[in-house]
Amino acid sequence: MTTTAGPPGAQPPAVPEAQRTAAPQGEPAGGRVRRLLRAVPPIWLVLAAVIFLIAWRNPTFVEPAPFLAFLRRCAPLAVLAAGQVFVIIAGEFDLSVGALVTAVVVVAARLSDGDAAHTWWLIPLLLAAGALVGLVNGLVTTRLRVPSFIATLGMLLVLGGAVFLWSGGAPRGSLADNFRQFGRFGVELPGLGQLPYAVLILLAVGVALWLLLSHSRFGHQVYAAGGNPRAAALSGVDVRRVRTAAFVISGLSAVVAGILLGGFTGVTAEAGAGYEFQAIAAVVLGGAVLGGGRGSVGASVAGALTLQSVFTLLNLLGLAKSLRDAVQGLIIIGAAAYAAHRLRRSG
């Protein structure tokens, strides 16, 4: 028998037989229902509850137009979270995404300087840059063996410094309208009003990343690399390459988020400030566990939507800005505690 070497709070070695079998083949009807509920990540229920509360205080919120507007402003964070979750599942952190978002906005503004003609080559360039940043994060983490917390913290500083060094302290130039449209405008739908591009992009990115994580060979290797690196390596998974790829995905999603955010707000020096923590919080709300092996794209997006809708709700309740932070903090801790609790209870 193997001993339970591992941190305190690793699952106890013995799990009562009844519980063990209950989960896989739930015989009683009640058990099956509970299992179905369990299958739905709880964050979706929370999100539904919050949206219900908002709608109760402000029915217009759930009308098509306002709700789409809500989704549009959630899009950047949601995309960011959908990318971050890859890194988290692989057992790492990416603190550099916030700085990367800022960099995208500033660089795009200065390079294009409001000229619509530049947009078509600008976006691929930015994506390439994002991939490069992710690659560097990954290599520093996996090859130089620098903990990703430090590696990406360093990247955060380097990006933040470099970009403003280059642009002379404040953003220069401006964003062309055809660059901004992705984050700002949309396609007119008769009756529904405007369907924002941002929502479509979020949908596309979300689905793409979901397929990649849950239905591709690579995705399964991400889970394996985070869940049990040694077993993964002995099954032929190139753990270092997989983790690096996760960072690249996070970098790419940060660029998309930056394009959406820049489009939404226009050029500002603050774009993306603090987004790294928000994204990680969203992923954790989505039930992911820092340390790796657990999490999903859908739940992370839901986590991001929840963060934003909670902001709106508290705003709607007329709750002072200061207390919104406090409540957000409690919610994050609560979510993480609940996830940890579930993890241990299920063995």
Next chain:
Amino acid sequence: MTADPRPPDPVVLGMHGISKRFFGVTVLDDVRLECRAGEIHAVMGENGAGKSTLMKILVGVHQPDAGRIELNGAPVRFHHPRQALAAGVSIVHQELNLLPQRTVAENIFLGREPRRRFGVDRAAMDQAATRLLAALGAEDVISPRSLVGRLPVARQQLVEIAKALSFDPRVLVLDEPTAALSPHEVAALFDRIRRLRADGLTVLYISHRLREVFDLTDRITVLKDGRRVDTVETSEVDTRRLVHLMVGRELDHYYPPRAAPERIGPVRLAVRSAGAGLLHDVDLDLRAGEIVGLAGLAGSGRTELARLLFGATRMTAGRLTIDGRASRLRSPRHAIRRGIGLLTEDRKSEGLVLQRSVRDNTLLAARSLGRGAARRVALADLLGRVRLRGGADREVRYLSGGNQQKVVLARWLATGARVLIFDEPTRGIDVGAKASIHELMRELADAGAAILMISSELPEVIGMADRIVVLRQGTVAGELPAGATEAEIMLLATGEPDRAGAAAGASREGGTA
């Protein structure tokens, strides 16, 4: 079942009706163990017989599902190792429990550092540590101030023992303490243990090494498949009887028929004078359709060899050929591409991603191979071939040991591996499941796979292997034909000088016969 009528010395430690299940596998079933004051009591049995679990229950690492423990007649319940230590029961675990980045003294006295008025009395601590080490005859090779991480394993082992003694226990459990010790160190240890016995200490001694058991112990309790077979006076048994008690199982376990010689094909995997770490000059051939049993004592390098053949550790010397073509295995990934598969000894920490589903774990390797294995592998077919019933979406940690092993096996079927290395394939698996694993292995062999089976269970080796290779101290000590006796294997493995030659001779005859 001879429970000694009236013990000459009072019973210090009594364990009664101890039962324990892990994930549905019965590991201990109504086990009784009684130790007298001042005796050295051996607990023997194959790996997986439940020795270590029993000891972990004794020292409060695990709690029993049933049964009671008595110290000096008073019932005790240990929920935490701390309580056991306080009650005077300490243990030297099989696997090292030391902090590599702390000094020897710090490790020995962790949790009970001696204090002066202000803080820890480092000087006193170092002296005490030195005394303990001296008692083990190790004071000149181990400084209390050196970092444990910088000591060789053998010396780390000694530190572990010193740590256990530092609690000045009344019952001391030694779980395979000599696995990594040199003869000199073993001798010193035994002296110490005998002196402890003289002081009235009760020692529970767990080992595979028959010779040590006979040298050292007063009584022997034998476990098998989680049950207590018998408790005997060491003076009243001989090797044959003891081995029979431990492993005599030909009757109650069916092994599939061996391969007919004509079905044994060409050499699939071969190494010549291979070396890495403690391995040296290893020659080995694995043929298609053949199951080679690899035997040897703990620490003889069996697992190391497995990892070497799988590219998990780089070969520093020698050649390796696959289907005749020379090859350097750079990584497991590389080995898998070459059609090799490894079923690790420790499924939980090295075999499975516990919180993922049966499907994901089964397809893990195939998926990681990329285009090469992109061809659709039908999951249902795979699970059928390993006879794993139930949904493929269960998280594997909910499976029994046997089914978990089947998942790992299915993984290698999915990659179409032609060379399979089983490291302790049936460890911690209950008897029923064992049989089906064994049948699967044979089927694979018949289907043309070359199989290397590492096992500490001699009957398993004897029952399964078409050829038995015995390792000793990092190299091949000899090779035995199918149906060699346990004694022959043991002799090669322990390499007892007087009879080693005879055994080798015996094996050669057997080989030609």
Next chain:
Amino acid sequence: MIADTMPGRLRPLGLGRDSGTASSAPVWLVFGGVFAVAWLLVELNGGQFMTVDNLQNMAVRSVALGLVAVGQTIVLIGGSLDLSVAYLVSVTAVGASFVMQGDPDRMVLGVVVTLAIGALIGLVNGLVITGLRVNAFIATLGTSLVMSGVLNALFTNFTGSVPRQFQALGYNALGPVPVAVILLLAVVALAWYVLRHTRFGYHLYAVGGNAEVARLSGVRTDRTVVLAHVLCSLTAVLTGLFLVSRLRSGAPWVGPDGGYDLESIAAAVVGGTALAGGRGAVAGTLAGVLILAVIDQVFNEFEVNAFLKTLIRGVIIVGAVALYALRRRDEGSF
């Protein structure tokens, strides 16, 4: 693990008597090098480096970060992490000036109250991490959000002030040595003693190194982690008190603007403390802080643009940790 049988290593006075001291020696060498180079550069640039004023200045620059970095080192050694120190610094600065209201008689009260608050926050952090098993990153991120919320709800600006006597802490000097520097050295010495010579210290390294081993050896792991967080929070309080004594009055943003959360972690790892836990020493952290301070001074001398500074800081942090990782691999201890 690699077996290292060189007997020299095993002699009582051999190298690596203790992982902590072993790992911080090179940091001081680096500091020496940086210091020398800085001196050279500044003098060449026509500036004055080796003057009492300048050295005092550099020393004082290190105090605010130094104090909290010591605490951060303690939690890191225990395998944890504290992102809430920044806001705790604010809470302290505001709280102290609010309680003291410029009244010398209330100085003690102010100090006691803020220390009590700090201890409480540390306790909460520790309990959330050990009791609820929430990852330290999330737990302390959460508590800092809560703190910022409550703080901003109660105070929106510079509140009250500390009496002039209290500002002695920030401005006075005993002979050539500023009081604040003495405080920092005292805290470092204390922390060094606690880590190196108390049971708690021994257990902390054990818990950080391998919690299971510590548990099997009878160490109360949870209690150790909680205590580490309490100590860390107390050092954050000291930083807050030092700041408010410099600023005369506290504002809710002094902590976050100082970036003490990430900077303290950076200083600790530059000082050779392992993020994974079980390895590190406050001596190294002090060196790390001083290195950053000296570099800062040189940047000022050459009027290096703030953004370039940030960039270089990032490179230094990653570079340092990469080097340690390399050394550790060569050392080969598992």
Next chain:
Amino acid sequence: MRRPMRYRLAVLGAAVLVAAGCTSTAPEEGDDGPAGSGTGQQSSFFVQADYDRQIAQRDTAPTGPADQPWLQAINPQLVDTAKYKKAGKHTICFSNAAVNNPWRVVGWTTMQAEAKLHPEIAALTAVDAEGKDDKQISDIDGLLASKKCSALIVSPNTTAALTPAVEKACQAGLPVIVFDRGVNTECPVTFIHPIGGYAFGATAAEFLTGEVKKDGKILALRILPGVDVLETRWSAAKVIFDKADVDVVGVEFTDGDAAKVKTIVNDYLERYGSIDGVWMDAGATSVAAAEAFEDAGQQVPAINGEDQQDFLRLWQDKKLTAIAPTYPTYQWRTPIIAALDILAGKQVPKEWVLPQPTITQDNLSRYLLPQLPPLHYALCGCEQMPGFPQNWGGNQ
């Protein structure tokens, strides 16, 4: 382990509920109350006398050349500086709070350009405190320690915190010039600043109350609480709004984050259907606020911004009903000039109050500088300086 666990979770959950619950009564106070009630408590920063003085100063004609507002001063009390007279070339030292936002970047660029104009300046030694009070205090100590400064210019990061350091500098016998934010001490030779926050806030608020219909709904967007220069702006606006019959439906803090601005405006539009006026305590996010209306398919209501190009352009293009009170960046030129005057022994105003122009529909075109980046502040007074516009990020 398990039962206590659940218990703890329950407690935590309860905590969240309480936190949320106890505040859900808040809207009854915040929501549609009587006109003007939405402005809440008057700021602790509000000083009636200062308010009255600044309101008056807006209409006082400044002395000095009209075409060089950075040389002008509003009723100056000149002080004698003979004791600082110093021959030869000078090293001017500058302790800068930060260059962490476009306003400070423009200002800092302008100051460097100004320094270049004066051959008698040997060097302008600047140290950047990166927005950290403690670092700025150390920076000033460092500058004193270096003993190379002829004069010290300070742009304090915060008023209260920097006072001790400035006092220390004064005691060192250096002529100290403070600008932008002030310090709580008389010791600096001169304190240079535009009229100030009350004037800014009042101008914008008066414009809005004039444009908005009776009981019109006004949304006030502030960056963050507690910053003196911003508090004064809001407190002045509050005074105006409370007098007028408008309904301030909300006062929100945005952290200067454009995304939050858009979110908040959006939420208010959903809550109240329409908003008739938006008051901003700083122009940086005015464009975002305006866009929020556009995105919601609504007319941009009366709004105030600042002299940043992006806002001025939007104003021009979309024909907004807008006004832009300013906090001119040309005040970064004055300290250099003042320093040299002092070192030359010339008299300077004890408090050097610079004029604070307001951009209106009528003079809008004058401040539109198409060749400059959108975040450039028009009132840099730098058009005639060498290196314009490239050094300010512009292009021919």
